[in-house]
Amino acid sequence: MDKIVIRGGRPLHGQVAVSGAKNAALPLMAATLLAPGEHVLHNVPDLRDTRTMLKVLETLGARWQWERRSVRIDTSTLTGAEAPYDLVKTMRASVLVLGPLLARSGHARVSLPGGCAIGLRPITLHLKGFEQLGATTGITEGYVEATAGGRLQGGTVYFDTPSVTGTENVLMAAVVARGTTIIKNAAREPEIGNLIDMLTAMGAEIEGRDSDRLVIHGVDSLRPAETRIIPDRIEAGTWLIAVAATGGEVTVTDCIPGHLPALTEKLRSAGVDIEEGESTITVRFPPGNGVRERRLRSVDIRTMPYPGFPTDLQAQFMALMIQADGVSIIHETIFENRFMHVAELQRLGADISIDGSSAVVKGCHGYQLCGAPVMATDLRASASLVIAGLAASGVTEITRIYHLERGYERMVEKLQGLGADIMKVPA
Numbered sequence: 512m513d514k515i516v517i518r519g520g521r522p523l524h525g526q527v528a529v530s531g532a533k534n535a536a537l538p539l540m541a542a543t544l545l546a547p548g549e550h551v552l553h554n555v556p557d558l559r560d561t562r563t564m565l566k567v568l569e570t571l572g573a574r575w576q577w578e579r580r581s582v583r584i585d586t587s588t589l590t591g592a593e594a595p596y597d598l599v600k601t602m603r604a605s606v607l608v609l610g611p612l613l614a615r616s617g618h619a620r621v622s623l624p625g626g627c628a629i630g631l632r633p634i635t636l637h638l639k640g641f642e643q644l645g646a647t648t649g650i651t652e653g654y655v656e657a658t659a660g661g662r663l664q665g666g667t668v669y670f671d672t673p674s675v676t677g678t679e680n681v682l683m684a685a686v687v688a689r690g691t692t693i694i695k696n697a698a699r700e701p702e703i704g705n706l707i708d709m710l711t712a713m714g715a716e717i718e719g720r721d722s723d724r725l726v727i728h729g730v731d732s733l734r735p736a737e738t739r740i741i742p743d744r745i746e747a748g749t750w751l752i753a754v755a756a757t758g759g760e761v762t763v764t765d766c767i768p769g770h771l772p773a774l775t776e777k778l779r780s781a782g783v784d785i786e787e788g789e790s791t792i793t794v795r796f797p798p799g800n801g802v803r804e805r806r807l808r809s810v811d812i813r814t815m816p817y818p819g820f821p822t823d824l825q826a827q828f829m830a831l832m833i834q835a836d837g838v839s840i841i842h843e844t845i846f847e848n849r850f851m852h853v854a855e856l857q858r859l860g861a862d863i864s865i866d867g868s869s870a871v872v873k874g875c876h877g878y879q880l881c882g883a884p885v886m887a888t889d890l891r892a893s894a895s896l897v898i899a900g901l902a903a904s905g906v907t908e909i910t911r912i913y914h915l916e917r918g919y920e921r922m923v924e925k926l927q928g929l930g931a932d933i934m935k936v937p938a
């Protein structure tokens with residue numbers, strides 16, 4: 512097993528290109544199950560999670576081939592309808608094969624994705640949605656089973672709370688149902704827009720892209736499609752926060768600035784210079800407008816469904832706020848246990864206390880954090896430790912970095928390209 516060693520305290524400079532989004536690639540890969548034939552996905556990030564999803568597809572009978580940044584997935588013949596525990600336990604997004612399998616094969620059996628380090632993560636809304644389309648669902652021996660007695664029937668699905676994978680799963684089941692389905696209070700994350708574009712290219716009829724009300728007119732059949740995965744807004748946001756934390760000037764390329772409205776607004780409020788181009792964001796700290804003093808202001812955040820502040824950037828933003836001037840309240844509304852990074856950040860000298868779903872961060876303005884050995888606990892917590900390590904003085908060693916490899920493509924190499932002293936070494 513490898514670990515990451517960082518000698519912190521160096522500003523970051525240069526350009527960094529953002530990879531395709533993990534959270535778009537996974538549902539789009541699952542969507543290939545809907546139509547027999549060869550699909551092509553471009554800009555696919557080579558990650559532990561995308562490799563796991565390919566294994567899930569393979570167990571269902573699909574064949575695949577990587578060609579540089581593209582993956583060809585042939586779903587002409589499916590030989591199974593079960594996603595086993597061994598794969599699902601390593602990646603919750605495996606649950607996304609439920610909707611497409613139910614639509615195509617009339618039956619699906621997927622190991623129940625358990626609770627993970629960040630919270631319970633139920634899928635009751637997915638199952639309720641399938642039932643509204645005429646399926647029966649149940650849980651036996653740790654597996655979710657969904658069965659459609661014939662073709663699914665369009666219906667109205669209301670989500671109590673906007674669920675990202677729930678919206679994606681029900682959407683994929685509904686595109687070939689008989690009649691019209693309406694999803695009310697749907698999630699609006701850009702990754703859902705990417706999925707809608709792919710389904711539309713496959714022949715689906717969907718109205719309401721980017722809104723919380725999706726209207727799906729079921730079609731008799733779909734065809735394979737060629738689709739490009741959107742840039743990873745969470746990776747882009749991670750770079751912006753890293754530069755704000757270390758100081759320096761970096762242009763983040765191959766991104767969609769409009770996908771990060773809440774983060775760029777918060778960074779500006781904190782005193783960070785953000786300049787948006789068409790597909791680039793330049794981040795500068797301290798700001799270049801003659802301001803000499805390095806003074807990062809504390810700001811509060813509250814995680815919310817898109818376009819609110821993403822829960823997937825909460826841990827990284829906390830790593831920035833521990834160095835700010837003042838007190839920042841970080842309120843996590845999506846997951847009940849997404850503060851696992853707090854104990855590790857404290858090892859670097861951060862002053863953070865937790866009060867229910869809020870973290871109170873007292874910035875250490877004027878003092879530098881001090882590197883320490885820390886342990887990664889989940890994907891975004893790991894990214895926050897990297898950011899804190901880059902900003903701290905001395906050496907930070909991060910173990911259990913397999914979490915990071917689930918969602919960040921070539922993170923160490925990209926940071927080295929920006930001048931960071933960071934290495935991956937055997938633990």
Ligand SMILES: CC(=O)N[C@H]1[C@@H](OP(=O)(O)OP(=O)(O)OC[C@H]2O[C@@H](n3ccc(=O)[nH]c3=O)[C@H](O)[C@@H]2O)O[C@H](CO)[C@@H](O)[C@@H]1O
Pocket residue numbers: 534631632633634635636637672673674675676677698700815816817821822823844845846
């Ligand atoms: C809205 C939101 O920010 N979703 C995040 C969530 O997506 P993911 O799809 O994993 O989670 P959901 O969007 O479904 O969950 C959103 C909220 O709804 C609740 N819920 C969900 C399903 C259900 O059946 N019942 C229920 O109560 C969850 O407990 C949570 O509080 O984790 C991903 C990985 O960190 C993020 O990329 C997504 O941005």
Ligand SMILES: C=C(OP(=O)(O)O)C(=O)O
Pocket residue numbers: 534602603604823890891918
């Ligand atoms: C927690 C994440 O992913 P997943 O839903 O795959 O666990 C994430 O992307 O931050």
